Amino acid sequence: xxxxxxxxxxxxxxxxxxxxxxxxxxxxxxxxxxxxxxxxxxxxxxxxxxxxxxxxxxxxxxxxxxxxxxxxxxxxxxxxxxxxxxxxxxxxxxxxxxxxxxxxxxxxxxxxxxxxxxxxxxxxxxxxxxxxxxxxxxxxxxxxxxxxxxxxxxxxxxxxxxxxxxxxxxxxxxxxxxxxxxxxxxxxxxxxxxxxxxxxxxxxxxxxxxxxxxxxxxxxxxxxxxxxxxxxxxxxxxxxxxxxxxxxxxxxxxxxxxxxxxxxxxxxxxxxxxxxxxxxxxxxxxxxxxxxxxxxxxxxxxxxxxxxxxxxxxxxxxxxxxxxxxxxxxxxxxxxxxxxxxxxxxxxxxxx
Numbered sequence: 001x002x003x004x005x006x007x008x009x010x011x012x013x014x015x016x017x018x019x020x021x022x023x024x025x026x027x028x029x030x031x032x033x034x035x036x037x038x039x040x041x042x043x044x045x046x047x048x049x050x051x052x053x054x055x056x057x058x059x060x061x062x063x064x065x066x067x068x069x070x071x072x073x074x075x076x077x078x079x080x081x082x083x084x085x086x087x088x089x090x091x092x093x094x095x096x097x098x099x100x101x102x103x104x105x106x107x108x109x110x111x112x113x114x115x116x117x118x119x120x121x122x123x124x125x126x127x128x129x130x131x132x133x134x135x136x137x138x139x140x141x142x143x144x145x146x147x148x149x150x151x152x153x154x155x156x157x158x159x160x161x162x163x164x165x166x167x168x169x170x171x172x173x174x175x176x177x178x179x180x181x182x183x184x185x186x187x188x189x190x191x192x193x194x195x196x197x198x199x200x201x202x203x204x205x206x207x208x209x210x211x212x213x214x215x216x217x218x219x220x221x222x223x224x225x226x227x228x229x230x231x232x233x234x235x236x237x238x239x240x241x242x243x244x245x246x247x248x249x250x251x252x253x254x255x256x257x258x259x260x261x262x263x264x265x266x267x268x269x270x271x272x273x274x275x276x277x278x279x280x281x282x283x284x285x286x287x288x289x290x291x292x293x294x295x296x297x298x299x300x301x302x303x304x305x306x307x308x309x310x311x312x313x314x315x316x317x318x319x320x321x322x323x324x325x326x327x328x329x330x331x332x333x334x335x336x337x338x339x340x341x342x343x344x345x346x347x348x349x350x351x352x
Contacts, residue, residue, distance in 0.1 A: 005050050011043035062185045067178050074181065077188045081181050085209040087134040087141030087172030090165035091115070091149060095123045099157035101130055106152040107162055113140055114152065115169070123158070129165055134172055139234055141172035170242065173210035173235050180212070196258035201228050204256050205265075208249050210235045215304055220340075225262045228253065229305045229341065238345040239300075241267045268305045271338055272347030275314075277331030279350075280324055288351050290321035296346050303344040309336040 006014070016039045019028040028035040058064040062073040071081060093101060105117045114135040121130035134141030143149075147164040154160055184206060193200055198216045205214035205228055214230040221227060230249060233239040241249070250265040257263050275295070280287055298317040302309060311334055318327050336344060 005054060008043060008047045011046050011050075012040055015039035015043045015046075062189065063182060065182075070178060070182060070185070074185050077185055079181075079185050079188050079207070082173075082176035082207060082209050082211075084137035084175040085171055085173040086137045087115075087139075087143070087169045088118075089132065089143075089167055089169035089171075090129050091117075091132045091162050091169075092127055092129050092165045093121075093123070093151075093158055093162045094127050095155075095158035097123050097126065099123045099155070101128060101155065101158065105130075105155070106135070107132065107149040108152050109143065109147065109149055111140075113143075115141070115149065132169070134169065137172070137175075139172050139174045141169060142235065143169040171210070171235065171245070173232070180206075196261060201226065201253065201257070201263075204253050205230050205249060208252055210241075210245065211249065212239070213300075213304075217305075221264070222262075224260065225264070226257075228263065228265045229268045229343075230265070231268065231343070233300055238270050238272075240270045240345070243267075266341070268343035269341050270345045271342045273299060273309065273314075273332075273336060273344045274347035275329070275332070275349050277329065277333075277350070278318070279328045280318075281326040282323070284323065287321060287323040288349070290323055291318050292346075292349065294318065294321045299344050299346060305343045306338055306340045307343075308338070309344050311335050 016028040016036070019035050019039055020026050023035075026035055027033065028039050030036055059066065059069040062070065065073055074080060091107060099122070101117060101121045101123070103117055103120045107115045107117075109115075115132040116135055118131040118133055121128040143164050145164050145166050145168045147168070149162040149164065151158065151160045151162065184203065187199075187203065191199055193203075198218055201216040202214045205211055205216075208230075210232045211230050212233040214228065217227040217229070219225060228249070230241060231239040232241045232245060235245075236242075246265050246267050250263070253263055253265060273295070280291065294317040295314065298313060299309070302313065311329075311332060314332070314336075315327075315329055318324065318329065338344065
C-alpha cells in the first residue's frame with residue numbers, strides 16, 4: 001500500500017504521546033510548557049525531513065524530476081536539452097556614403113533586446129545592409145521585417161534609427177522546456193534506439209534547436225527512401241521552417257542515419273485553415289481571442305502533414321473557448337483534408 005506522509009499535526013500528536021508514555025504523569029499537551037515546546041520542535045524537525053524525502057522521491061524518476069535533476073537524467077540516457085538559438089538576419093542602416101559600420105556594432109530594439117553586427121559594412125548609395133545576430137539566444141530575438149532598431153552608441157555619419165531588412169530576424173529559440181525535454185527522456189527509456197527505425201528519425205529531429213514537431217515517412221518516393229518533415233512552432237508564426245532550417249536538420253540527420261537510407265528532409269506545405277463562416281455569441285474581442293487560441297491549440301495538437309482536421313473537433317475547440325455561449329459554423333462545413341506534405345496552419349477569421 002502507498003506510504004501516507006504524516007501531517008505536522010499528526011507528528012506533534014505523536015511526539016506528545018511519546019513523551020507522556022516515557023514520562024508517567026507528565027503533561028506534554030500543556031500549552032507553552034517545556035515538554036509541549038519540545039514536542040513541537042521535534043515534530044517540526046521530522047516534518048522538514050519528511051518534506052526533503054518527499055522531494056527526493058520526486059527526483060528519482062525522470063517523469064517527476066525538476067529541471068536540474070532532469071538534466072542529469074537526460075545525460076545518463078544520452079539525451080541533452082536542446083539549447084537556445086540566436087536570432088539572425090539583416091538590418092538596414094542609413095548614412096553618409098563611405099562611412100564604415102564596424103563589426104560588433106550593437107543595436108537595440110525598443111524592448112531592450114540587443115543585436116550585434118556580424119561583419120563590417122560600408123554605406124553606399126545612402127544605405128548599408130549588414131548581417132546581425134541577437135546578443136542573447138532566445139525566441140525573443142526574432143523580429144519582423146521593418147521592425148525598428150537603434151544604435152546603442154551613435155556613429156558619426158550614420159543615422160541612429162535602423163530597420164530590420166526583408167526576411168526579418170529569425171532562428172531565435174528558447175532552450176527546450178522541461179515538458180518537451182521530459183517527454184523525450186521518457187520516450188528514450190520506453191523506446192530504445194533501433195539504428196534507424198521510424199521513431200529514431202523523429203527523436204533525432206526533435207533534438208535539433210527550435211524543432212517542436214516531427215514526422216517520418218518511410219518509403220515515400222521509393223524503396224530505401226525516407227522523408228522527414230518538421231515544424232518550428234515557437235520560432236515562426238506559421239511554424240513552417242525556412243530553407244536554412246531544413247538544411248541544418250538535413251545535415252544533422254545525415255550524421256546519424258543509417259548509411260543505406262536515402263534521407264530527404266523537407267518542410268511541410270502550409271495550408272491556412274481559414275474560418276470564413278462563423279458567428280459567435282457574445283461578439284466580443286475577448287471571446288474572439290479565446291477562440292483563436294483554442295483553434296491554434298487544436299492545430300498544434302492534431303495537424304500533421306497529409307492529415308485531416310475533423311470538423312467536429314473544430315466545432316469543439318470553438319465551443320470550449322472561454323466566454324463563448326453559442327456559435328454557428330458554416331465555412332468550413334466538413335472535415336478539412338490535406339494531401340501529402342500539406343499541413344494545416346492558423347488561417348483567417350471573419351473578424352480578422
